[in-house]
Amino acid sequence: MDIDRIAVHESVAKACPLEAMVAALQGSDVPVEAVGDDASFDAGDCVVTFSPRDVFLDAAWVHGIRAGYDEFDVAAYETAGTALTNSTGIHGDTVPETVVGYLTAFARRLHVYRDRQGDADWTHEPYEAPFTLTGERVCVVGLGTIGQGVADRAAALGMDVVGVRRSGDPAENVERVYTPDELAAAVGDARFVVLCCPLTEATEGMVDAALLETMRDDGYLVNVARGPVVVEDALLAALDAGAIAGAALDAHWEEPLPETHPLWDHESAIVTPHVAASTNRYHEDIAALVQENVERATRGESLRNRVA
Ligand code: NDP
Ligand code: 7N6
Numbered sequence: 001m002d003i004d005r006i007a008v009h010e011s012v013a014k015a016c017p018l019e020a021m022v023a024a025l026q027g028s029d030v031p032v033e034a035v036g037d038d039a040s041f042d043a044g045d046c047v048v049t050f051s052p053r054d055v056f057l058d059a060a061w062v063h064g065i066r067a068g069y070d071e072f073d074v075a076a077y078e079t080a081g082t083a084l085t086n087s088t089g090i091h092g093d094t095v096p097e098t099v100v101g102y103l104t105a106f107a108r109r110l111h112v113y114r115d116r117q118g119d120a121d122w123t124h125e126p127y128e129a130p131f132t133l134t135g136e137r138v139c140v141v142g143l144g145t146i147g148q149g150v151a152d153r154a155a156a157l158g159m160d161v162v163g164v165r166r167s168g169d170p171a172e173n174v175e176r177v178y179t180p181d182e183l184a185a186a187v188g189d190a191r192f193v194v195l196c197c198p199l200t201e202a203t204e205g206m207v208d209a210a211l212l213e214t215m216r217d218d219g220y221l222v223n224v225a226r227g228p229v230v231v232e233d234a235l236l237a238a239l240d241a242g243a244i245a246g247a248a249l250d251a252h253w254e255e256p257l258p259e260t261h262p263l264w265d266h267e268s269a270i271v272t273p274h275v276a277a278s279t280n281r282y283h284e285d286i287a288a289l290v291q292e293n294v295e296r297a298t299r300g301e302s303l304r305n306r307v308a
Pocket of ligand 1: 004069087088091095142163168200203224225277
């Protein structure tokens with residue numbers, strides 16, 4: 001594959017400044033330029049983008065700057081013969097650190113005290129409310145880059161870690177790995193269930209009313225995957241009924257989450273606006289991936305992270 005232009009689509013601004021991404025990609029012999037929705041593409045182009053556009057199918061290769069590529073029509077890429085690569089592999093610190101933040105907030109009640117701070121409120125949580133992460137069980141659903149990072153940190157905190165992955169293969173710091181058909185058994189004893197899997201036909205609606213019913217009533221759900229992995233109405237009903245103790249959600253069914261959505265001021269929820277992966281080095285991490293693949297393409301080797 002001969003790449004003679006790297007076109008950085010303006011949608012990358014959803015994750016990092018467009019100019020920073022363009023600058024980070026400079027340095028090889030291949031020219032780099034920012035492009036908007038009016039641009040056209042040809043067989044010498046690599047497009048770096050956050051969002052899909054139909055016109056990208058005219059390029060040689062499209063690089064999505066997210067790990068999740070559920071918004072891309074993989075079959076159309078295969079039909080067009082356009083390569084599609086994703087950005088899995090770069091979120092092994094950011095997202096797991098955010099997950100540790102959610103777990104710590106719930107256990108140590110930090111979110112409650114932060115909410116009260118504006119009222120100079122010295123009220124203590126009930127004696128029974130705070131607990132330690134040490135000794136609690138977490139079930140990590142999806143044991144790839146992000147799930148492994150969560151498992152490593154949870155184990156370091158003295159938690160009991162179990163996990164779920166398609167293959168069922170063992171993972172470091174995970175005492176027992178279940179397969180997706182064993183999901184109910186995997187979550188049953190867990191104080192925390194952390195979703196770190198892709199959105200696929202198999203995972204859409206995976207966390208439904210029945211699974212939430214299986215969870216402990218003092219258990220917490222964390223979703224850093226994609227909103228539709230969880231059935232929205234079922235989660236709201238479980239939170240309202242106290243069937244689970246709370247949920248931390250970074251990924252939502254509609255983004256931005258509508259202003260009137262009940263989760264915004266739900267006392268059992270922590271809502272973040274899809275920022276679990278945010279870092280001031282995002283442009284550098286993406287540029288390293290793209291530049292490695294430009295070199296591979298030049299040498300005629302297969303692209304890393306190729307999904308179509
Ligand atoms: P990886 O590809 O590294 O890992 C995905 C993991 O999910 C694998 O362990 C895989 O199993 C597992 N998996 C796939 N299908 C199922 C299933 N049906 N049930 C249980 N596990 C399953 O991806 P990443 O860790 O890089 O990212 C995971 C997802 O997180 C992304 O697809 C994206 O949607 C989301 N994400 C969200 C971010 C945010 O900002 N909130 C940032 C980055 C990613 P196996 O190992 O057996 O193949
Ligand atoms: C943007 C990260 C992903 O799939 O959802 C995330 O990688 C987006 C900073």
